[in-house]
Each structure stands twice: as structure tokens, then as C-alpha cells.
Amino acid sequence: MSSLGNERFNSSSLLDDFLIREIMLTHDPDGRQLDSELLIRLVESIFCSTLSDVSDAQPGADNVGSIDMIGSKEPLGRTIYKISHEILCRCFEHENLHTKTMGLLEMVSHFRWEAKAVLVLAAFMTSYGVFWLIKRLQFDNVLALSLAILKRLPRDITMFDPRLKALTSLIDCLVKVTKLVIMIESLPMSCDRKAMAMTNSKIYMATYWIIRSILECSSQIADLRSLRHEYSNAKIVAAWALYSLGNKLYSLCHDLEEQIETNLQEKLVNVFKQNHTDNQEVLQTLFSLKNELPFRENSSQKKMDIFELKNKVVILLISKPELLPIDKLLFLVQQTYDHPQHKEIEENYDILWVPIPSANEWSLDEKRIFEFFSCSLPWFSIRQPWTLKSAVVNFIKQEWNFKEEPVMVVLDVNGMVTNSNAMDMVWIWGAKAFPFSTSREKELWEPENWSLELMINGISPLLTTGVEEGKNLCIYGSENIDWIREFTAKMKKIKDAGTQLQLVYVGCRNSTNQNIQNNILAIINQEKLSTSLTSAKILFFWFRLECIKRSITHQENTDKIAKEVAEFLDFGENKEGWAVFGRVSSTDHVIKLSGEKLVEFFDLFSVWGENVAELGFVGAIESALKTSFPSEPCNHTELVPYEEGLIETRVICGICKRPMKKFVVYKCDVEA
Template identity: 80%
Template sequence: MKGCESSSLLDDFLIREIRLTHDPDGRQLDSELLLRLIENVFCSTLSDVSDAQSDANNVRSIDMIGSEEPLGRTIYKISHEILHRCFEKGNFHAKTMVLLEMVSHFRWDAKVVLVLAAFITSYGIFWLIQQLKFDNVLALSLAILKRLPRDITMFDPKFKALTSLINSLVKVTKLVVMMVSLPVSHDHKAMAITNSKIYMATYWIIRSILECTSQITDLRSMRHQQVCLNAKIVAAWALYSLGNKLNSLCPDLEEQIDTSLQAKLVTIFKDKHTDNQEVLHTLFSWKIELPFKNHSSQKKIDIFELKNKIVILLISKPELLPLDKLLFLVQQTYDHPKHKQIEENYAILWVPIPSANEWSLDEKRTFEFYSSSLPWFSVRQPWALNSAVVNFIKEEWNFKEEALMVVLDENGMVTNSNAMDMVWIWGAKAFPFSISREKELWEQEKWSLELIINEISPLLTNGVEEGQNLCIYGSENIEWIREFTAKMKKIKNAGIRLQLVYVGCRNSTKQTMQNILDIINQEQLSTSLTSEKIHFFWFRLESIKRSVAHEKNTDKIAKEVAEFLDFGENKEGWAVLGRGSSTDLMKLSGENVAELFLGAIEETLKTSLPSEPGNHTDLVPYEEGLIERSVICGVCKRPMKKFVVYKCDVAAE
């Protein structure tokens, strides 16, 4: 117990000493971008592929606001000071405090990033010389001048430990940068705890950098016989020890970040913003730089790419959606006729979230496949999303396994907590996908074939737009279908322009549906939707039912769509007749649908009758039962009067 108290007391003294070195004067630095370049340099020393070139071009434009000297000079001065201190005698604590004094005028995030940049500059030059010295005379000459050993393979244990320590350095530096950007808490006690953790992390980052540099400079004076003894073991142990110290700081820092981030997420959607950048940064860019990727080029994308756009967060499981619904979603967005008109104004961002806390290998593979195949942006490393963000999505936006579309406007505010049904119903026409837009669309809609069909099929859409008489029908009884289509063909032959389309039944099995479609197509009974389109047809009607359930003044549509869905359950046979945007729809079901249509069609077509009857005669061959039926005139669309004509078929002699 006394040991713990003594350790705590020493930490308190150290924190006070560190705090006394802090004297900020308003200088500002883009720490995140500079840290990104540092990572690229480090990755390049490991021969990893990186985006160093593109980031280097961005960093050239960075400078420190409020500083009299350029960024490069500041980094050079810190690098020189680090090297100078490494050749001096004295303990590392004293040297660390000297460096803290040197960067006293910067914010805490800038302190650690600048010192790390100064170190990584020397480290990068060291490895550049090592990689080129056998092929480049200049590199070989520099290696000799710097008194670097010709063969460094004997130092492999040290470099392995050094690599591990630098990984830890970068990780903790990222956490410090994230913590500094946290919102200021009004809880003074909580803020004091946060600051203390930042102070300690900064101290150990700088102290570890001094130790790393010292180990590298020791290579210049270390002889082969020394290496063969205990030197490399002791050196590696010291580096691993510092790495463990840094790693031990991470859990507390991450917990503090999660707590603060959760508090920020609750308030950020209540505050007003000038754009969507802060919201997107809070959600996606805390742990990952360039957090998104483009589906086609797989290029890493910054949140800036989505500035001034409406962003639809497509939140789902890594498996996203069943294939048929996935294809329908693509059709309703990127393949929609309206998409070209609005594609510059909005973007869909896929945010996959697994059921468990950890991502499985299969889930990662599934994500990589879909994110490379589908036409929208996606979170580049969804498994790295902050747990506070994932919890917020589940709790605040009610994500429960079913895919949803949360819409953020250009300012990052939520305008619709789930626009999925809007997209199923209207596709890109629903832009900007807000709740107010949904109300506006329903105010414009009426129950008609146009609403029922929408953009499901060009075949149906063209017929509706042209005002054709359209009959959609369904059944699982192939004999009923044969009889119904045969009688409807006779109606068409009587002069009535009518398009007959099979759309199946609601909840039919895939196999049953496909068997019927095969027979319809082989026997040319009528035109039909594909099995995929049939599924879309009924799925979209279910979306309409859900959407109108919470809208005012849509009682008629709600009633009609509910009846239509029930109607479509009739597996024996049903049909609906209408024209274009007319609200007069005729729904019939059962065995006598075709006969009932004969009488009802007259009423349906009345609105298009000419003012005067036509003077037209049709000679129709006798057929049993024809006398009792009505025949419609092909010109004026009125019922024709019946006359009997007798013809002698006996040839004259």
C-alpha cells in the first residue's frame, strides 16, 4: 500500500513539473496531417506501400499559424536538440524536461507531433542511407561519414524492439492528438483527470524518443565484440520496457476518449454547424485518417470530399442486404433516371456494423467484396470505428440488424432517421430524402397504377405514362392463368387496347414463381415481370404501407395499399385494371374475373368515349355464348348492337 501511495505521489510531482513547462502563446499546427506524414515515413522504412507522395504534397502547404519561423526550421531545431542531448551525459528525465521547455509555446498535440517528426526525420535518413549504400556512392559516403556499421544484421534484435516501440509511439501520439481535440468539459474534476493523462503521455512519448535516438547514435561507437556480448540484449530490453510503459497508458486514454466522445455525440446533433465536417469527423475520423474509400478506384477518401453534400449513412450488417434487395437499392439510387441530375449533391456512405463486438474474418472478407463492388462510398476500416460511435448508432438511431438510411444535410444535421422506405418507393426522386420531402411527396400522390408501378419496369412505366389500359394479374394456378389470358385475348381482339402483365402473388415461393413464369413465356400467354422484378413489386408495396402509416391525410392510400396487399394473397387468381394516373382501378378476383371484366370495362373506358357513336360494323364468327355477351366497338369504345346475319356456304352451281 505504501508503494502505491509513493508511486502516486511521484506521479503528482511529475505532473506538476510537466505542467510548469507549458506556456502556450496561440501557435497552431495541423497535427493530424503532420502525424499522417510521420506514419508514411515509418511505414516506408518497413517497405510498406503508403500514400506518402500524396500526403507529402499536402504537408508542403502546412505552416504554423502564429509562429515567426516555418515548420521545417522548427522541426530541424528540435531534431538538433534531440541529437545534442543524446551525446551529453545525464539522466533521461532531465533531458526530457529540456525538450518540454523547448516546445513550451505549443499545444500538447503539437508538442508530441513536432518532437516525433524531428525524430522520424533522423530515423528516416538513417534507413534511407542503409537501403541505398550498396548501390549509391553518395549513400555509402554518408554512411562512412556518419560512422554507421557496414553490416547491421547483427543489430536485428535491437531494430525489432525499436520498430515495436515506434509503433507504440505513433499509437499514443494519436491518442494525445484525439484527446486534445475533445470538447471542453464543464466538470473541472473530470477535466483535471483528462489533462493529467495528456501530461503523462506527452512526457513518456518525448522520453521514449530520446531513448530511441540514443540507441541509434550508439551504433556509431559500438564495436563488433561489444555487440556479441550483452549490449544488444540490454538495448532491446530497454526499448521493450519503454514500449510496455507507453502501451500501459493506452487503455486509460482510450477510455477517456470514449467517455468524452459519447458526451459529444449526444450534443453535436443538437448544435448548429456551418458544414458537415465536424459531425463526420466526430463519427468517423477519430482513429482513422482518410476514413472512407471510393468503390471504383479504392482510393482513400478524406471527409472533405463529402463537404457541402447531403450524406446518407447506409447502416447495415457486413452482409448488407439480400442480393435481390441489394440490386433493387442500386436500381433505385444509382441506376434511377433522376440520379444524374442530383449525383453531385449527395453521397451514400456505407457503415457496416457486425452483431458481435469483434469482426470475424468472414465478415471482413464480405465487407471487402461489397465495398469494392457497390457504387457508393464506404468506411475504409469499419472495425476501427470507436465503440462510442457504434453504441450511439445502435441506441440513438435504433439500429437493430435491419438496414437503415440516416440522412445528414449539408450542415451535418439529421433530417431523416431512416429514409429506406422513401428510397424503395421513389428512388432518387426522393432527394433530399428528408422527412419534410416525404410529406411533400405524399401530398402529391394518389392511389393509381402510376403509384403502384413507379419505376419497377420500363414495360409497365411506359404503358402508364402513355395512358394505356393496363391489366396486372397474378395466380399460382396455371390452369386459371391459361383460361384468364385466353379470354382476355378475346377481349383485346374485340378492339380494346389492353396490355396484360403477370406480376405474381404476394409471398409466392421462388420455385413456384419461376415455374409459372417459364410456362407463361413458353406458351406466350402474356407479358410478365421477371421473378426479380416481381419481388421488387411486392416489396415496394410493403414499403408504401409502412411509409403512409405515420403520414397525415393518406388514409385513402393506406386503406387501398392494405387491401391490395391482401388482394395479392389470393393464389387462385386476381386482376387489376386501370389507366395511367387515373384513380379508377378495377380489382377482381376469383374464377369469373374475365367475364366480370366485360361489363366493368365499359365503365372504365367511358371517360374516353367520343361525343357521338361511331358508324362501324364488325362481323364476328358465331361462338357459343356470344349472344349473351357484350362486344365493344373498336372505334368509339361503346357496346355494339347485336344483329344476326345468315350466310349460305353452299357454292352456287
């Protein structure tokens, strides 16, 4: 049993080898070039029109008038007519189907393989399209009726539905296989000779079976007079022959798709190792093997070609179809298209959304979600992301480490990866991070210090104003409304004493209960205790700090910032109450206080507050925290010999550590 199976396998392989050699002998290319992609789109349009009402048919190819051949002595139309005539003639010859197929291969010997397939298919579709056009119009159009009578077409073809159904299925498969041959021919061949020979063999076999199937289809519709007197068994045999060819072509589809995936995977690995003059080859390999307007501009829903992204930095926003929660999604739009610096650089970069589902197949819900977001967001997106090749999806997952969380892969104007994930950069600096490369990230971190400006920049117009004016700022958080009332009351006294201070509530990190925070925000606003961020902005505030923590860990000489941001994130989890003080545009120390210690400290403002005028508010707090001091002045005095400029010098008390008041003492040293 086993040996018989092997014998059959070897026999089949041997026959395939002989057939491939015979097919190759018909191939004699002379440099003629055909726009096969544009022609197959027109062929597909004709086929789709036969499946629906002619009045509803939509053109499937753009600029079809420009389809032509380079290097040919005759126009495309004449070539197609000659092939169509040859197909019709061979339908009435008594040669076997293989001999007829080889004859047609000889006729198109001077063309490339994909051109052979699409030319023969186009020639067949001219007669097939006319057949259906006459059938559709014969009841309403005198010319169509006359042609139907002349061609002896039966008025009622419902009895032949099984055969026509099989014919339609086979032609559908013919179009698919032809498109795959065109696609595989557009990919660069493998450097591995064995792999290249295997690919070529599949192309030869696919072309042969496309032409052979077309001849069978033509034979089935050529002599329509026989349809009038056909017996049931004959109908079944004819339909079976068509279905049998369809199964063969579906098997070839599977083989070609596997080969395309293999070639594409190799191409993807190599394309990012090569130098390019622009980004077109990279984008085409990833998204546009068939060059059929793969993108769309979401705001206008206009179909876009890869050429639209030429000479631009392209950010590939790779995510699940759900993309991000709506609040973070709005933040992302704010940090890119609504960012103050976006207008300065908008012509230099674009974001391309590449949605990838968790499973291998797209669900109906995921498609609906994608359609909703792709109509609402300001960037480009893949027009039909479910058509992405599995090799591309696997490459994205493996090479760019895409799992569940969104990533932003940055391609420079030459298509090279300059940052495998710029997401944190965008959250922190927005459009200011252009061109979003790792070197730009390093450049942005070099001048940074741990300051309130770094913490709050870009969060809110309210805080941005504080940055510009260099105000004293206090950001605070708590989930205890009584503590908030007590704390803000003390801050009000300090402001009433003449201190310029902006107070902003930013909640707590990892808030345990969103309702509690929302209630607190409502009370703060109603009682006018202080200003506050919105609930959504509070989320972004803490999220951005986490992005800073991640980003800073990859940089050099930023240990201090890394330590400070980690400490602050821990500090902000105190639900009882905390506050941070600093000057917004200053790189001075950021002062952190929490809980009861904070309240007690400001109870002594009457003691240390007198230093605000000289040291500034933050300086006075810092000075007071360096030591514990009595609640009353210590009345300590020091005599300091006079020196030039001494009157402007600040002297600190050696006991209570507060600035000392200046007095002038005159002493007579004249001897009697």
C-alpha cells in the same frame, strides 16, 4: 496484504500527481500553431520506409512542403534541427533520464501538447532515418559506405537483432501514441471540470513518456561503437529497457483511446443539437477526426475529403458489409442513380455507404465483401470502415436504431438529421423523394390516392408506358397454370371485342416455391399468354408495396390507402388466382376479383360487355358487380316525359340495373 496494495496504489498516484505538476510547470504556450496531423503523417512515412526496401517506399503525406508553423519566428526545419541537436547532446550527458526529459519539455514549452510530441518525434526520426538509409545503401553507394565508416557503424548488425526489434516496436508505439495525442487535442474538451482535468492529465503524461522514450531510443543508437564489444547480458538489458518503455506506452495507448471514446461520445451527442452553417463539423466528428481523406468514390476509387460533400444533402446508407441481396441492391441503384429524375438533382445530394459488421471486429470475409461492393456501386463509401471509432458505431446503433436491416439517415446541407430512415421513401419514389426529409415524405403522400399508378409506378418501363397512356390495366397472379391459361383466354376474347386492355402477370406475394414461379413465367412467355414482370421485378413489386404499407402508417389522413394496401397484400397471397382491374392514371376504384368467381364473372361478358362503350371497361365491371342480373335482357320499359337534354342522360334499368336503350315514342294528346 490489502493495506499494502492500497499503500502502493496511493504512493503511485501521489508520484503521478507530483510528476504532472512538474510537467505543467514547463508549459508556456505563446500561440504558435503547427499542422501536427500533416507532420505525423510524414514521420509515419519515414518510419514505414525503414521497415521495407527504400525503392518501394511510398510518400505518406501530401503537400509536405506546406508544413509550417504559424506564429513562430523560425521555420519548421530549423526548429526540428535544434531539437535533434539537443537530443543528441543529451544522449552523452550523465544526467538521469527524467532530468533530460524535463529539459526537452522546457525547450518546447511554447508549443501545444500535441506539437511538443510530434516535433520531438520528428527530430528523432531525422537521425533514425539517416541511420537506416546509410545501413541500406552502404554496400552499393560509396557515399553511404564512407559515412558508415566515419560513424563507425558495424557492417553486420544481425547480432543486434533483439535490440533492433525492440527499438522498432517501441517506435511503432511512439507513432501510435503521438497520433492519439493529436486526435484527443482536436476534440472539444468536456464541460465537466473533473473529466477535463482527467483528459489533460493523460495528455501531459503521454507527452512526457513520448519524449522520455525518444531519449532512450536515441541513447541506444547514438554511440554505435559500443555495439562492437557488447556482451550478451548488456544486449538483453538494453532490449528489456526498450520493451519496458513499450509496455508503458501501450498502456498509455489504451488510456488515451478510452478517453477519446468518452470525449467523442459526448461530442456526438452535442454536435447534433447545435446549429451549423454547413455539414463539415458533423461529418468530421463522425468520420474524419484525423482528416485523412476518409471517403472514396467507388466508381473511380479516388480518395475523397469531407469537403467534397459540403453544401449537399448526404444520405448515410448504413448496413452490414453484405449490404443487400443482389436483386434489391440493383433496385436501389435503379431508384437512385438510374432514376429518371436523378440527373435533375445529382449535384445536390450524395449517398455515403457506412458498413458496420454484426460483431465488434471485421472478419477477413467481411473486408473482402466490402471491397467487392465498394468497387461496384456508384456512391461514396467509408474508405476504411474498420477504423471507425466504437463511439461512432455505438452512436449509430443507439441513436439511429441500426440493427441488421439497412437504414438511410438523411443529413441536410447543415448536417442536421431530417430523416432517421428514408429507405422506404427511396423504394417508393426514388430520386423524386429529394431532399428525402420527413416533411417531403408527408408532402408526397398528401396528393396520393389508392390507384394502380401508386401500385406499379417505377417498377417497369412496360408499366410506366401504361401510366403515360392511361390504359386499362389488369395485373394478376396465380401459381396454377391451368387457371392462368383459362383466365388469359377469356381476357383475349375481351380484347378481341375491341377493349383496350393490358394484361400483366405479377406472381403472388410470399411465393412458396421460386421454381414454380419461374416455370410459370417461362410458359407465359412461350405461349404468349400475356406480358409479365421478370422474377426480380415481381420480388420488387411486392417489396415496394410492403414499403408503402410501412410508410403510410406514419402519415395523417391516409387511412383509406393504408386499409387498401393492407387488403391488397393479403389478397395477393391467393395462390389459386386473382386479378385487379383499373385505369392506370385514374383515381377511380381499383377492382379486385379472385378464383372461380372471377372466371364465372367474365363468362357473362356477353351480357354486361355491351356497357363498355358507354361506361368504359372498369366502369362496366363496377356496374355489373353492384347487382346480380339475369343472363337475358328483362325487356322492361319505362316512359319518361321529355325534358331538354334528356336524350344525353343515361337511364339505369330498375330491375336488371343495366343502362337502358333509348327509344322515341310519340303520343298524341290533342283532344278530338
